[in-house]
Amino acid sequence: MPSKADITKAHILDAAAALFNQQGYAGTSMADLMAATGLKKGGIYNHFRNKDDIALAAFDLAVSRVNAQFMGAIRGQRHAVDRLMAILQVYRHMADAPPIAGGCPILNTAIDSDDVHPALRDRARQAMDNWRQLIHRIVEKGKQRGELRPDLDPEEASTVIIATIEGAVMLSKLYGDTTYMERTLRHLQAYVQTQRAQHA
């Protein structure tokens, strides 16, 4: 049973997540937040200590939205290859119903916060760690189960997959054209299939 405070706080974070993800930390003002939430300054500062506080919580919300998509996608899949393919599939349809406006929050925050906002950068690192470990575990477990080639390095697999996806997210966003994402996903799908263990 959410209290009124929780509802307002969630409402603020919902708007803040979109704004910060699109405009960046320095590019988003409290006035932007006031306009987006319909609240006045006092109404916002009742729930957060300062702009930093909002940005950090909004980042967490944005990441959790994206993660929810991953979790939903891999839930039904048991085989490591299927799980990896499911993750890739998430990005194929992300343009249609994005979990958060403005592209990948981890990528955005990593670029935006670097050299500027250590607290945010640490959050971005942590979120990236979680994502890397998600893929890492899938690969590790797939190897144990004999679903993936035994010589596949989980570190390299997770790094390559994530790097390629993030680069594709950037390209598609920069051009406003999902073609770049699709080309990249095709490549990654082929790569993943290549890692499938060969049955004797």
Added chain:
Amino acid sequence: MPSKADITKAHILDAAAALFNQQGYAGTSMADLMAATGLKKGGIYNHFRNKDDIALAAFDLAVSRVNAQFMGAIRGQRHAVDRLMAILQVYRHMADAPPIAGGCPILNTAIDSDDVHPALRDRARQAMDNWRQLIHRIVEKGKQRGELRPDLDPEEASTVIIATIEGAVMLSKLYGDTTYMERTLRHLQAYVQTQRAQHA
């Protein structure tokens, strides 16, 4: 014979390129530029109309620095595979002597300017176009010469290579660890080698 104005302007752009690339457009203030250049506002505004003007010129400078590295790297190479490998090699040693502080200016500007600064975003698009076409031409010519597999799609190759590199730049920067770049480069090198045409 560069005039004093040219020297000062170059000095401003040198500082601005580093600042904007690290802190972003909104995150960089004219006061930052004053501190970095040692000039006062009057001295800076004598050479540029406004902050936008500086940011755009600084971006061009940063991109030209990176491009210069590419051009130098592929100059000695004739074979398409060698040329692509040379480009990858540039990123292997980029951490040691970066052409510009703060990482890839195209990536940074693409993320920073999106939804916020159309003029900068257009510059980023244009710079990205140039880079894509560089790789595209190498692949195209390589196919014509029979150096690369005839079924290799130049669009996909350029997209995949760039996306993966940019993602790796982001990862290495986020963690302050070149391991991610190295892993990714290893993967890309293998990918490029795979595209080499098989002689009968």
Added chain:
Amino acid sequence: MPSKADITKAHILDAAAALFNQQGYAGTSMADLMAATGLKKGGIYNHFRNKDDIALAAFDLAVSRVNAQFMGAIRGQRHAVDRLMAILQVYRHMADAPPIAGGCPILNTAIDSDDVHPALRDRARQAMDNWRQLIHRIVEKGKQRGELRPDLDPEEASTVIIATIEGAVMLSKLYGDTTYMERTLRHLQAYVQTQRAQHA
């Protein structure tokens, strides 16, 4: 029941009306307003969007102050000649208790805004229209009632009276000497008396 905001806003406009009327639009800075109101920038910008907004509202206030004097003066008078004389009388005693420091706001704004500030100039036109119509109506009604000569042109009468008064305001202000105003009023009073209808 005026809210605190209304009081502060009125306080700002009171100071702004005097400042703009004396120093002009370009000659009055927000720092001047801060000093005159005792408020800081945040306090002022909470009530007005920008300097223009303040200047326009301050002009309206200044004009309304002057108009109030006219209305009070002609209230007790029924005869057209008496009404016109009452208006002239207002200027006779204006130096003792000016409704607004700095002289006639319409004159000041007309000169100050011309070729420079279209919005202010339009306000000045509108205020001048109101004033002209006030005199115009007095003359028109006086003719209908047979109080004024039937050959008197209301347009010319209002134009001449206003032009002469404004010129006198300028002269008296320029020299800091009400003699010029008094001479002019004497002339206008004689002019008005001349327009009285001759009874058979």
Added chain:
Amino acid sequence: MPSKADITKAHILDAAAALFNQQGYAGTSMADLMAATGLKKGGIYNHFRNKDDIALAAFDLAVSRVNAQFMGAIRGQRHAVDRLMAILQVYRHMADAPPIAGGCPILNTAIDSDDVHPALRDRARQAMDNWRQLIHRIVEKGKQRGELRPDLDPEEASTVIIATIEGAVMLSKLYGDTTYMERTLRHLQAYVQTQRAQHA
């Protein structure tokens, strides 16, 4: 034989007179002057110590232009009434070929400088004195010669004529409509004719 310095100085003053007369002292920047003259800052400051210096000299130039029109108009006239009518006539055709853009420089400067720029205000006073004395002398001499009514007060005549004209200048400028000037001139011409001495 004007030196090059004189030519440049006159060129600057020519532009400055128009700018200051239209935009006022505070509303005119050195950058405006640079754009209008085609000179750079150094070129202007070679001939004037500062902005004040330019404004004062430009005002003198503007006034001398207007005065030249008066002098030319009354030169051919010997009778006092004819001379006064000639002065009025100057304003009738001023809209067609104004001696200086922006209206009467004395009026503009009187309003613009009041409460703000004592040096400029003193110049405006002095220019106004000259003008008043011009009319004063015409009236005085006209009375001595028996051309004007012996009971006409030169002080009142000059004050009324000037005040009315200046008010009309303001009205015509404010509305961008010479009708107001024409109505007022008609009134003043009738007034002047009334002052003609009655021959026995």
Added chain:
DNA sequence: ACCGACGGGACCTCCCGTTGTT
């Protein structure tokens, strides 16, 4: 005699955060 480069400061506006009030 004119231009070029620059200092140092004022300009208006917007910023984030705090306080008092309802």
Added chain:
DNA sequence: AACAACGGGAGGTCCCGTCGGT
């Protein structure tokens, strides 16, 4: 819990004037 009012400062831009060069 929300708003209204405000402080104090930083934001980018433009200002006037100086000085070295040519």
